[in-house]
Amino acid sequence: xxxxxxxxxxxxxxxxxxxxxxxxxxxxxxxxxxxxxxxxxxxxxxxxxxxxxxxxxxxxxxxxxxxxxxxxxxxxxxxxxxxxxxxxxxxxxxxxxxxxxxxxxxxxxxxxxxxxxxxxxxxxxxxxxxxxxxxxxxxxxxxxxxxxxxxxxxxxxxxxxxxxxxxxxxxxxxxxxxxxxxxxxxxxxxxxxxxxxxxxxxxxxxxxxxxxxxxxxxxxxxxxxxxxxxxxxxxxxxxxxxxxxxxxxxxxxxxxxxxxxxxxxxxxxxxxxxx
Amino acid sequence: xxxxxxxxxxxxxxxxxxxxxxxxxxxxxxxxxxxxxxxxxxxxxxxxxxxxxxxxxxxxxxxxxxxxxxxxxxxxxxxxxxxxxxxxxxxxxxxxxxxxxxxxxxxxxxxxxxxxxxxxxxxxxxxxxxxxxxxxxxxxxxxxxxxxxxxxxxxxxxxxxxxxxxxxxxxxxxxxxxxxxxxxxxxxxxxxxxxxxxxxxxxxxxxxxxxxxxxxxxxxxxxxxxxxxxxxxxxxxxxxxxxxxxxxxxxxxxxxxxxxxxxxxxxxxxxxxxxxxxxxxxxxxxxxxxxxxxxxxxxxxxxxxxxxxxxxxxxxxxxxxxxxxxxxxxxxxxxxxxxxxxxxxxxxxxxxxxxxxxxxxxxxxxxxxxxxxxxxxxxxxxxxxxxxxxxxxxxxxxxxxxxxxxxxxxxxxxxxxxxxxxxxxxxxxxxxxxxxxxxxxxxxxxxxxxxxxxxxxxx
Numbered sequence: 036x037x038x039x040x041x042x043x044x045x046x047x048x049x050x051x052x053x054x055x056x057x058x059x060x061x062x063x064x065x066x067x068x069x070x071x072x073x074x075x076x077x078x079x080x081x082x083x084x085x086x087x088x089x090x091x092x093x094x095x096x097x098x099x100x101x102x103x104x105x106x107x108x109x110x111x112x113x114x115x116x117x118x119x120x121x122x123x124x125x126x127x128x129x130x131x132x133x134x135x136x137x138x139x140x141x142x143x144x145x146x147x148x149x150x151x152x153x154x155x156x157x158x159x160x161x162x163x164x165x166x167x168x169x170x171x172x173x174x175x176x177x178x179x180x181x182x183x184x185x186x187x188x189x190x191x192x193x194x195x196x197x198x199x200x201x202x203x204x205x206x207x208x209x210x211x212x213x214x215x216x217x218x219x220x221x222x223x224x225x226x227x228x229x230x231x232x233x234x235x236x237x238x239x240x241x242x243x244x245x246x247x248x249x250x251x252x253x254x255x256x257x258x259x260x261x262x263x264x265x266x267x268x269x270x271x272x273x274x275x276x277x278x279x280x281x282x283x284x285x286x287x288x289x290x291x292x293x294x295x296x297x298x299x300x301x302x303x304x305x306x307x308x309x310x
Numbered sequence: 311x312x313x314x315x316x317x318x319x320x321x322x323x324x325x326x327x328x329x330x331x332x333x334x335x336x337x338x339x340x341x342x343x344x345x346x347x348x349x350x351x352x353x354x355x356x357x358x359x360x361x362x363x364x365x366x367x368x369x370x371x372x373x374x375x376x377x378x379x380x381x382x383x384x385x386x387x388x389x390x391x392x393x394x395x396x397x398x399x400x401x402x403x404x405x406x407x408x409x410x411x412x413x414x415x416x417x418x419x420x421x422x423x424x425x426x427x428x429x430x431x432x433x434x435x436x437x438x439x440x441x442x443x444x445x446x447x448x449x450x451x452x453x454x455x456x457x458x459x460x461x462x463x464x465x466x467x468x469x470x471x472x473x474x475x476x477x478x479x480x481x482x483x484x485x486x487x488x489x490x491x492x493x494x495x496x497x498x499x500x501x502x503x504x505x506x507x508x509x510x511x512x513x514x515x516x517x518x519x520x521x522x523x524x525x526x527x528x529x530x531x532x533x534x535x536x537x538x539x540x541x542x543x544x545x546x547x548x549x550x551x552x553x554x555x556x557x558x559x560x561x562x563x564x565x566x567x568x569x570x571x572x573x574x575x576x577x578x579x580x581x582x583x584x585x586x587x588x589x590x591x592x593x594x595x596x597x598x599x600x601x602x603x604x605x606x607x608x609x610x611x612x613x614x615x616x617x618x619x620x621x622x623x624x625x626x627x628x629x630x631x632x633x634x635x636x637x638x639x640x641x642x643x644x645x646x647x648x649x650x651x652x653x654x655x656x657x658x659x660x661x662x663x664x665x666x667x668x669x670x671x672x673x674x675x676x677x678x679x680x681x682x683x684x685x686x687x688x689x690x691x692x693x694x695x696x697x698x699x700x701x702x703x704x705x706x707x708x709x710x711x712x713x714x715x716x717x718x719x720x721x722x723x724x725x726x727x728x729x730x731x732x733x734x735x736x737x738x739x740x741x742x743x744x745x746x747x748x749x750x751x752x753x754x755x756x757x758x759x760x761x762x763x764x765x766x767x768x769x
Contacts, residue, residue, distance in 0.1 A: 222503060
């Protein structure tokens, strides 16, 4: 264990902290490199300063099959601007130590190309908490499970409304940190409402042994955050933040104001959820 | 007649018995958890179907009465003369209904879709061959159908877009990413996640997550099984080599499979990837020759990628080969050395396209022309005693526009090749003026086989 390790905030600790405050944690997603590296780091700082407990830094990928139009557009711009895997690790380092846990969300091939062991090692050294892998199922994750275990990195696998009991148990038993429950059968993006079936999925995931279950896909405002925060351990929001950036492209001051407003609204949602 | 019918029962043999999910270090299921139940259902229904005589009977009925199987094996004597005199045999998948091998897989998966109680098909397409075949099966089975096609490809292949729409399918032009086949696949996966209750993703090649690579190959195995029996019947022995084009690799796996365990003596298996502007240019689709191991679209295979694992755009004159990965079974066969993979650049492929048209009156798909160019090259290496079986995977009607531009027959673009010189080359193979009884008693196999292909027994 290095000194950095002992100060490194893991997702379980953050979720416990929120639980002690009788609320769900707020988790914000932003793709690294959009609109550029420094401004994506600045955007994540705004989220932390306005109530996000954890940040998911998206590693932009050329073939993001789980992402809807908003995140695809931002990721594609980030790649065209020259965003590299090492920039994601730089962003993790710049953001750690500010009170939030920092995770990376990445499709599997960029991690595979970097080397799973090297990625886990360098992420931990940068102060990162863990990795969310939307297209890696535990069945194919042997190398990643070993690497994340070795370097003390959370590995967040996903469950979906379609997941039967045996899959839930399988995923839960291989997950460290929290289970990411997709609220809907679909890709990332804001939606008018969050399915009422989501609460059932969270219950089923807990029944399969999960301690922490966070809900993502489709949550975009305080009202939805309050609804989901009533039963989930964490509420994950991505497209609403990215949309705020896209809508104010070229006007940094307006983008900062919009991001802060979205974060504040969501934070008030998770705070009143169980009041 | 000894030509086999489609039969999906598990073959024996050291290599032929491979059924996935892994082929050596390749294959697997790298995709969102949300789709695992759908893949498990597909595996279960498929495993049941291949043991069900009723399923096999349905498939055989469609093969015989809808597709037009068995497909012909044609001698190509004048084309053979350009290949160092090696005897080239063409497996005529171009004569199948809808004009390519794609229909074999589409009918099989459409039958499975019905068994799963699903009512909608989605598919990706590059050139449109697989999209047309899927739209055709949807019409035949009364299923809804949505085809995803890169916006760049819908512009290049407007005729096939109209064809799919006339067959009742919805065609979605995909504007994301590089606007080509790989992005169409991404969009099809997104649709599938959202609509998996009612929808089957009818993947068109031997790539993707398990069970697609093994299942799609199984539906195409009939190509090699027929061709192996036809070749033995025609020439009395196995061919020296089997040549096929490889994009994702479905027609190649289909024709290779029957020969995988023919290793004493070895039947060489040669996959022709699209070399585009040349491997050195970086603008190609030769994934095995020029790519590295990685994960794309659900399986571990060879991928064209940069050092960060970002997919590099592929290039080829042939939209059907323009794909930056390849089926995992091919990756394995390359890895263990059972099959060889060569890159055929755009230029030689287009020459072979013209040469087969002008020597045999058979216009191949540009995809298949890569295999023909490979056969010309191989024939010159092996000499005139060799027998080379070539998968003629599709017909070239869809490519007339591309070829016309290439040879400067339309528009203002300069010709990229000299059609007149190719015509002279083709003329050099013309038989001497007929002298009555001259052909009788000849012992030259190429000359003996010069009878018109339509005399094929059993058609």
